[in-house]
Structures are given as C-alpha cells and as structure tokens.
Amino acid sequence: MNRKLTKSEARELLAPVVDNEVSAEERDAFLAYIAHDKELKQEYESMKRIKALMGNRCPCAKAPDSLKHFLSTYCSSDTSASNTPPIYDIPSKKSVSQQDQLNTSTQHSKWWYYAAAAIVVFTVSVWGFLNYQSSMVENSTYNIEKYAYQHFMKHDGKLVPPTISTASLGIAEIELAQHYDMSMTIPELDNADFKGVVYEEFVPNFKTPMLEYHLSGEDQYIYIFTFNIDKMEQFGQLVRDQDAVKACTKSGDFHIRDVNGKHVVSWKWNNIWYAAISNHDGNTLASLVKPLEYEPSED
Incomplete structure (x- = not known):
C-alpha cells in the first residue's frame, strides 16, 4: 500500500x-x-x-467446568439445529416490504446482541482487573528492614527536615505522646546530637516516627524508625525480620541485618520496635545505644 x-x-x-x-x-x-x-x-x-x-494485570485463568459444560451443550444444540433439513419453496405470506422490514429488524437484533455481548465482556474484564488490583494492594507486605534501607538511601543518609524540631529527648517524647499517640522511650546515643523527629509515611497508608541523630565528629546521620507493635500488627502489612523477633526478647537484646551492604539494627523496648540504620557497621551502631548489651569481641 x-x-x-x-x-x-x-x-x-x-x-x-x-x-x-x-x-x-x-x-x-x-x-x-x-x-x-x-x-x-x-x-x-x-x-x-x-x-x-x-x-x-489480567492473567489468563482456566475456565471453570460449568462454563465448559454450558458451551458444550450450547454448541451441540446449535449443531443439531444446523443439521435440520432446509425447507424450500414455501410461499411467504408477507409482502416484499414486510419481508425487508423483518430482515432489517433481524439485522438490528443481531447488532444489539453483539453489542450487548461486547459490553458484558468489557465489564467483566474491568471488574476482574479492579479486583485483581485491589487484592494486590490488600495482600502487599512490607519488610521493615528493607524499607528502612530504602528511606535511608532516598535521603542519601542526610538530614530530613524534622516534624518535631528539638534537641530535647524529653520534649520529643511529650510531643509524640500528645499529638501522635506514640508513648515511647527515645534512646540517647553516645556522642550524637538529637535533631528531632520526622513523622511521615513509612509505607503506603502507615505513618510512624523517625528519630534523627547527628555525629558531628564524623558528619554522619543516624535514622531510628520506631513502631508501636499493636498498631503495626493491626495494620497487618508490616513484616519484621523473624530472626530479629526471636533474638530481641529482653531490653538489652538487639539484632543486625545486612540489607544491600547497610546494617539495620533492631531491638524492642516495651511495646515499641526500633530499627536503626546509618553508614556505620551494625556493631558500632549498636554500641552507641547504651542500654543495648553490646559486647566488643576480643582479638
């Protein structure tokens, strides 16, 4: 052409x-x-x-047996009808004009039949697609350690403007309890300045505080994400590292997980789960949190 x-x-x-x-x-x-x-x-x-x-988004699914049976029955009846011997030379009682109107009506009926069938198929496809999307969202789970890593990399390990800007741990604890219904102990880190709290979305539809610290001697920042365990379980889509859950039973326990070369240190105080991340080795990071029972290895 x-x-x-x-x-x-x-x-x-x-x-x-x-x-x-x-x-x-x-x-x-x-x-x-x-x-x-x-x-x-x-x-x-x-x-x-x-x-x-x-x-x-709409993967093919195997047709149910009921549909196969219906189609098989329908096709069989259609085949039987098509095998009926044709009858010829029966005079029509309708005039030519009436016959044309009948043919036109039949054509319109067929057109509406196909249009209706197309609408049904389209509606079912859209319904299936929307339900598939909805189930995907509802069934999504988010690993805490991996998302802590993603947030750290997203901000390049730099200062994130705090929602609660204060150097006082006590003031930050009061603000979190009064305004965000989060009663917790904010840890004090050795040689680190507390910069405040960032209250933002950790994963879709779930917000939680992130505590920020700065080591001025190294110009390094530390993020500590905090989670109310009851709210986390009620949300139902946040998943903790199971080895960390098993390891952190007492207040001094902690667990280190390597996520793409970054160490995430986790621990549990009362009903709050903590996940800390920085550019430091996990043991070095854990050693800064004094209540944690970090024991340096002997060479």
Missing part, C-alpha cells in the same frame, strides 16, 4: 494495527500517516498501553 491514507481510513486501521491484524503494507501506511497526525498517534499509543496493561 503505497498510497496515502485519509484520516477516516487511518482510524479504521487503528484497532487492527494494535491487534496486529493487518498486512505489513497497511501497517507501514498507517504509521506513515500518524507521524503527521498528533491526535491519532496519541490514540494509537493510548490503545497500545491499555492493551499491554490488561495483558500484564
């Missing part, structure tokens, strides 16, 4: 091109046309994205 397409001809080829149901010549002619028609090109790109999305 070397001739140039008109807009109406190109539009008729839109769906067949997306579905790869045209010849190479037709496809080339269509692509040549939309190169100069921004509107139709946008429609083409949009249709391709929708098709790709539906293909990725």
Whole structure:
C-alpha cells in the first residue's frame, strides 16, 4: 500500500494495527500517516498501553467446568439445529416490504446482541482487573528492614527536615505522646546530637516516627524508625525480620541485618520496635545505644 491514507481510513486501521491484524503494507501506511497526525498517534499509543496493561494485570485463568459444560451443550444444540433439513419453496405470506422490514429488524437484533455481548465482556474484564488490583494492594507486605534501607538511601543518609524540631529527648517524647499517640522511650546515643523527629509515611497508608541523630565528629546521620507493635500488627502489612523477633526478647537484646551492604539494627523496648540504620557497621551502631548489651569481641 503505497498510497496515502485519509484520516477516516487511518482510524479504521487503528484497532487492527494494535491487534496486529493487518498486512505489513497497511501497517507501514498507517504509521506513515500518524507521524503527521498528533491526535491519532496519541490514540494509537493510548490503545497500545491499555492493551499491554490488561495483558500484564489480567492473567489468563482456566475456565471453570460449568462454563465448559454450558458451551458444550450450547454448541451441540446449535449443531443439531444446523443439521435440520432446509425447507424450500414455501410461499411467504408477507409482502416484499414486510419481508425487508423483518430482515432489517433481524439485522438490528443481531447488532444489539453483539453489542450487548461486547459490553458484558468489557465489564467483566474491568471488574476482574479492579479486583485483581485491589487484592494486590490488600495482600502487599512490607519488610521493615528493607524499607528502612530504602528511606535511608532516598535521603542519601542526610538530614530530613524534622516534624518535631528539638534537641530535647524529653520534649520529643511529650510531643509524640500528645499529638501522635506514640508513648515511647527515645534512646540517647553516645556522642550524637538529637535533631528531632520526622513523622511521615513509612509505607503506603502507615505513618510512624523517625528519630534523627547527628555525629558531628564524623558528619554522619543516624535514622531510628520506631513502631508501636499493636498498631503495626493491626495494620497487618508490616513484616519484621523473624530472626530479629526471636533474638530481641529482653531490653538489652538487639539484632543486625545486612540489607544491600547497610546494617539495620533492631531491638524492642516495651511495646515499641526500633530499627536503626546509618553508614556505620551494625556493631558500632549498636554500641552507641547504651542500654543495648553490646559486647566488643576480643582479638
């Protein structure tokens, strides 16, 4: 097809091109046309994205036996009807005009049948897609250590503007209890200046405090994420490292997990779970939190 397409001809080829149901010549002619028609090109790109999305998000499922039985029965009855011997030469009692009207009515009925079927298929597909998306969101789980690492890397381990800006641990504890219903002990770290509390979304639909510290001698920041265990379990989508849960039974216990080369130190005080991360080795980080029972190894 070397001739140039008109807009109406190109539009008729839109769906067949997306579905790869045209010849190479037709496809080339269509692509040549939309190169100069921004509107139709946008429609083409949009249709391709929708098709790709539906293909990725709506995986094929095996048809239930009930549907197979229905189709089998339907096809059998249809085959039986088609095998009925035709009857010829029966005079029609209707006039030609009436017969034309009947044929037109039949054609309209078929058109509405196919349109209705298409609407049903589309509605079921959209419903399935939305339910699939919803179940994906509802069933998502988030690992605390991995997301602590992601937040640290997102901010490049630098100062995040605090929601509660104070150098006083006591004031920060009062603010958290009064305004965020989070009663906790804010740890004091050796040689580190407390910079305040960042109260933000840790994972989608779940906010929790992040405590910020600064080691001025090294110009390094330490993030400590804190979680009320009852609220975390009620949320149902946050997951702690199971080895850490088993290891942290007493106030002095802690656990170190390596996440992509960064160490996350976890511990539990009363009903609060702590997850600390910095550029330090896990043991070095744990040694800064005095209540933790860090014991340096002897060479």
